[in-house]
Amino acid sequence: MDSNLLGTTLYLMKLSIKKQFAYPLMFISCLFLIPMMVASGVLLLYALATHFSSVSGWTFDQLALLYGFGYLSHGLLMVFGAQNIWMDQLVIKGEFDRMLLRPLPVIIQYACSNINLIGFIDVIIGAGILTASSWRLKLSWNAGLVLLLLLTLAGATWIRLALYLIVCSTAFWTKRSSSLFWLMTDLMERATQLPLSIYPQRFQLVLTVLLPLAMISYQPVKQLLNQPGTWLAGLVFLATPVIGLIILYLAVKFFNFGLKQYESAGS
Amino acid sequence: MYQIEVMDLVKIYPARRRLFEQWKQDRKLDVATHAVDGLSFSISAGERVGFLGPNGAGKSTTIKMMAGILQPTSGRVTILGQSPHQHRIEVCKKLGVVFGQRSQLYWDLKLEESFELLRRMYGIHAADYQRRLNRLNDVLDFSRFLKHPVRNLSLGQRIRADLAAAMLHNPPILLLDEPTIGLDLDSKKKIRNYIKEINLQEGTTVLLTTHDLDDVEWLCDRLIIINHGKMVADNSIHVLTEQIAPERYLVVEFDTEYELSVALEEKVHKQEGLTCWFKMKAREDSISALVSELAARFVIRDLSIKEPDIEDVVLALYNRKA
Numbered sequence A: 001m002d003s004n005l006l007g008t009t010l011y012l013m014k015l016s017i018k019k020q021f022a023y024p025l026m027f028i029s030c031l032f033l034i035p036m037m038v039a040s041g042v043l044l045l046y047a048l049a050t051h052f053s054s055v056s057g058w059t060f061d062q063l064a065l066l067y068g069f070g071y072l073s074h075g076l077l078m079v080f081g082a083q084n085i086w087m088d089q090l091v092i093k094g095e096f097d098r099m100l101l102r103p104l105p106v107i108i109q110y111a112c113s114n115i116n117l118i119g120f121i122d123v124i125i126g127a128g129i130l131t132a133s134s135w136r137l138k139l140s141w142n143a144g145l146v147l148l149l150l151l152t153l154a155g156a157t158w159i160r161l162a163l164y165l166i167v168c169s170t171a172f173w174t175k176r177s178s179s180l181f182w183l184m185t186d187l188m189e190r191a192t193q194l195p196l197s198i199y200p201q202r203f204q205l206v207l208t209v210l211l212p213l214a215m216i217s218y219q220p221v222k223q224l225l226n227q228p229g230t231w232l233a234g235l236v237f238l239a240t241p242v243i244g245l246i247i248l249y250l251a252v253k254f255f256n257f258g259l260k261q262y263e264s265a266g267s
Numbered sequence B: 001m002y003q004i005e006v007m008d009l010v011k012i013y014p015a016r017r018r019l020f021e022q023w024k025q026d027r028k029l030d031v032a033t034h035a036v037d038g039l040s041f042s043i044s045a046g047e048r049v050g051f052l053g054p055n056g057a058g059k060s061t062t063i064k065m066m067a068g069i070l071q072p073t074s075g076r077v078t079i080l081g082q083s084p085h086q087h088r089i090e091v092c093k094k095l096g097v098v099f100g101q102r103s104q105l106y107w108d109l110k111l112e113e114s115f116e117l118l119r120r121m122y123g124i125h126a127a128d129y130q131r132r133l134n135r136l137n138d139v140l141d142f143s144r145f146l147k148h149p150v151r152n153l154s155l156g157q158r159i160r161a162d163l164a165a166a167m168l169h170n171p172p173i174l175l176l177d178e179p180t181i182g183l184d185l186d187s188k189k190k191i192r193n194y195i196k197e198i199n200l201q202e203g204t205t206v207l208l209t210t211h212d213l214d215d216v217e218w219l220c221d222r223l224i225i226i227n228h229g230k231m232v233a234d235n236s237i238h239v240l241t242e243q244i245a246p247e248r249y250l251v252v253e254f255d256t257e258y259e260l261s262v263a264l265e266e267k268v269h270k271q272e273g274l275t276c277w278f279k280m281k282a283r284e285d286s287i288s289a290l291v292s293e294l295a296a297r298f299v300i301r302d303l304s305i306k307e308p309d310i311e312d313v314v315l316a317l318y319n320r321k322a
Helices: A003-020 A024-051 A060-092 A096-100 A106-111 A118-136 A143-169 A178-192 A201-210 A218-225 A231-259 B059-066 B088-093 B111-122 B126-140 B155-167 B185-202 B213-219 B237-244 B287-297 B310-319
Strands: B004-013 B033-043 B048-052 B074-079 B095-099 B173-177 B205-209 B222-227 B230-236 B247-254 B268-272 B275-281 B300-306
Touching (some): A003 A106, A024 A118, A060 A118, A143 A178, A143 A218, A218 A231, B004 B059, B033 B230, B048 B185, B059 B173, B059 B205, B088 B095, B126 B155, B185 B205, B222 B310, B230 B237, B230 B310
Parallel strands (some): B048 B222
Antiparallel strands (some): B004 B033, B004 B074, B247 B300, B268 B275
16 A cells, blocks of 8 residues: 555545534434443343353353454444445445545545444443453453454454445445345344354354354354463464455455446436 | 547446336336447547537436446547546546536535545645645635535535536546536636636646536537437537528618618518518628628618527537437
8 A cells, every 4th residue: 555545545534533523412322322232232141141040151251251352343343334334325326426536446435434433432342341251251361362362353343344345335236225234233243242152053154154253253252261372273363354354355346346337326 | 649539438227127017017117228329529638628418418427437437338438548447546637527516525524624635635745736726716716615514615616616626636637517507607707717727728628518508608619419328419619500500690770661672682581670680601791792782772770790609509409310
């Protein structure tokens, strides 16, 4: 990436963040609503764990660790991927005209068009739950493991971003994709907030190989709980960013392919 | 060498059939739309071309294909030797595009932020940028609303801002789609003057669509007229006028009742009271000969010459079969 491209990209992000300060009430209301939503999620886990003594062998603290780690990448998705919600509106109203007229890759302009500060609330909450549960579980940390986990987190975010980009890019053909966004969100919640071992083997396989949702939180957290040190555990951690990069690459290809079908609008 | 080349350009919007609609009897809606249907033309550096046609003729679709926004169904566009579809980024650095109907600026950003963003995107040096911005401001006069978000600008302000945004990187080619739509007389005049000035001083090539024939008269040397996505005419205004409306009229108001000779009678286009329109072939007939002949015989109260009207030309061409 040349320095001009990088500088312009950062400036785009800055403007996109600045834009939100025009609507401060939205931010404040989210500051109240999001913690309540998360609290209800965590309390549900607590109810599950205490009611059934464990959820397919997972204790409440372990479930919370999974939830916290999954919620972190959800937060990052909300920071960098919220524009996918309105992809179909951009297509119908011809908003891609503007991006296609400018000498910067459209995917970069699109990706930076809505850096969503509200997502950072999710990130902070996720980090809090992760820290608290790891403390209660007395997990031992070292610099290498933290680095590995950060890489995994990046990978988990890429997987999420890529899947949303693919699903929402169908708007270039269908002109409607926002319901797919919410469907994807439901699926992701179910596959990242609970241990996949509660599902049948075949379904687990689908979620690991076909739609690699298992790589977002379940597989890495499972390794974390096993207190890794083995090569295999390290490989599982690294699998997430590798798969993330591959699928993100494919998603951008698909987006660019969709862009060729783009029909602009009116006049 | 041509700056812009358009070869056999076609854009077909496929028929969109709704789910379950295939059982309906009415199949008329199933026909695909041929928005642009085999268009070819080329434009050299420094030309000012009016790209005209009635509503729905395919003008905007063509411009969008030239700007790399729309993918042609077939045929090709070359801008300075490059395809806007294969080399989008290189080509759009050389284009300035304005859509009068829809702003290409950033709705929620202050105008100055939009400009700064464009400066960075096009990699314009800060000193060059400031100089160009000042010059643009002299004509388009936007410094008063630089701090306003684009969504708060009036139409006239917005179009001036859009024009400035399209010219910040000093592109050799301007594609202007209805740049004067909805503007008041003063703003129109300013914008026309500026486009002409930049064309004369910097040799910028200008292609513009408009429904305002004053724009055409002021700005264009050449007209490309399309209808139903097909070429209707492509020539200099001069030649088209000769072809379509070669007559001009000498309008004479006599002082008293008059009786014309047979030779003069042949030249009469129409008569209304004491006023008489003589039809003149634009180049061949001598007006002064006719005037002196009339003046020798009659008392003339008033004289004027009506030049061929661009409106007649364009109207005739719009109605001509593509």
